[in-house]
Amino acid sequence: xxxxxxxxxxxxxxxxxxxxxxxxxxxxxxxxxxxxxxxxxxxxxxxxxxxxxxxxxxxxxxxxxxxxxxxxxxxxxxxxxxxxxxxxxxxxxxxxxxxxxxxxxxxxxxxxxxxxxxxxxxxxxxxxxxxxxxxxxxxxxxxxxxxxxxxxxxxxxxxxxxxxxxxxxxxxxxxxxxxxxxxxxxxxxxxxxxxxxxxxxxxxxxxxxxxxxxxxxxxxxxxxxxxxxxxxxxxxx
Numbered sequence: 001x002x003x004x005x006x007x008x009x010x011x012x013x014x015x016x017x018x019x020x021x022x023x024x025x026x027x028x029x030x031x032x033x034x035x036x037x038x039x040x041x042x043x044x045x046x047x048x049x050x051x052x053x054x055x056x057x058x059x060x061x062x063x064x065x066x067x068x069x070x071x072x073x074x075x076x077x078x079x080x081x082x083x084x085x086x087x088x089x090x091x092x093x094x095x096x097x098x099x100x101x102x103x104x105x106x107x108x109x110x111x112x113x114x115x116x117x118x119x120x121x122x123x124x125x126x127x128x129x130x131x132x133x134x135x136x137x138x139x140x141x142x143x144x145x146x147x148x149x150x151x152x153x154x155x156x157x158x159x160x161x162x163x164x165x166x167x168x169x170x171x172x173x174x175x176x177x178x179x180x181x182x183x184x185x186x187x188x189x190x191x192x193x194x195x196x197x198x199x200x201x202x203x204x205x206x207x208x209x210x211x212x213x214x215x216x217x218x219x220x221x222x223x224x225x226x227x228x229x230x231x232x233x234x235x236x237x
Contacts, residue, residue, distance in 0.1 A: 048231035057227045061220040068217045069138070069145040071209055072122075076146045078105070078172070079122055079202050083143075085174050086200065091128035094196035099162045100176040109169025109205055117152040117161075119169065120210065122202040127190035133197075149204070149214045157182055160199065169205045174198065 069076075082104050094100075112119060124135035136150070137143035152164075159177030167173050179194040189195055204210065226232040 049227050049233045053233055053235075054227050057220070057224040061217075061224040064213070064217045064220040065147060068213045069147070071213055072146045072149070075122060075202065075204070076143075079146075079200075080143065082172060082200060086124060086126050086130065086132065086198075088130040089128050089176070089198060091196055094128065094176050094198070095178045095180075095194075097178065099159050099178070099181060101163055101166075102174040103167070103171060104174060104200075105170075105172040105202075107168030107171030107203065109171075112164045112167045112169075112203060114161075114165050117156070118206065119152050120204045120206055120214065121150045121152055121164075122146055122204070123150055123199055125197055125199045127195065127197070129190075131190070133189060148217065149210065151214070159197070160201075163199070164201060164203060167201070167203050169203050172200065172202045174200050 085104065122136040124132055124137065124140075126132045132140040135143075136146045136148050138145045138147035157177065159181030160175065162181065163175030163177065164173065175198070177197045177199070179196050182195065182197045183189055183193075185193045187193070190197070223234045226234065
């Protein structure tokens with residue numbers, strides 16, 4: 001599929017796939033229970049996850065988050081120096097041209113070539129009115145650390161893909177994406193459709209320990225959220 005045609009963000013696609021897997025697992029588990037019980041009648045056993053187990057998931061997530069924040073503090077300090085770049089811009093002008101690139105820091109690592117998505121990225125994305133719609137920050141209004149890092153291999157909008165070409169790992173770049181290379185009329189964002197977007201991106205190589213820390217943090221977050229919202233115990237009772 002052409003990346004430009006993607007209708008959802010990486011985060012949304014991740015949870016759509018996850019929900020599908022969970023639903024399939026639930027169907028299989030239910031069928032197995034019927035077989036084991038000899039096709040007996042429903043007992044109405046829909047008990048939720050225990051409070052103790054929920055706390056375990058929460059504690060594990062908070063521990064992983066603390067570890068991630070500590071390991072990425074240096075990156076956050078470098079990135080946050082340019083927080084002033086997150087400013088209002090003219091929507092019509094941003095929509096009128098092609099992708100614009102502005103390097104704030106030139107990296108020293110490998111260069112991102114066209115079609116390359118094998119990298120990680122700290123980021124912040126904002127609208128013409130300066131409001132942030134997504135970021136790696138722990139708090140968009142008063143950030144003190146990074147709480148996540150994006151894996152570009154999940155699939156990005158075409159404007160992002162074009163905007164990072166030529167960027168070197170460890171560098172920081174601002175890109176302006178016109179609506180035709182963002183979400184266009186396929187998704188409402190920034191208060192409407194056909195909106196241009198801006199991103200500030202810090203590209204990073206997939207190296208340890210960040211790769212593993214990011215992966216384990218995502219897993220811990222997923223388990224905690226689904227335990228809290230749906231009573232799903234991924235580890236089993």
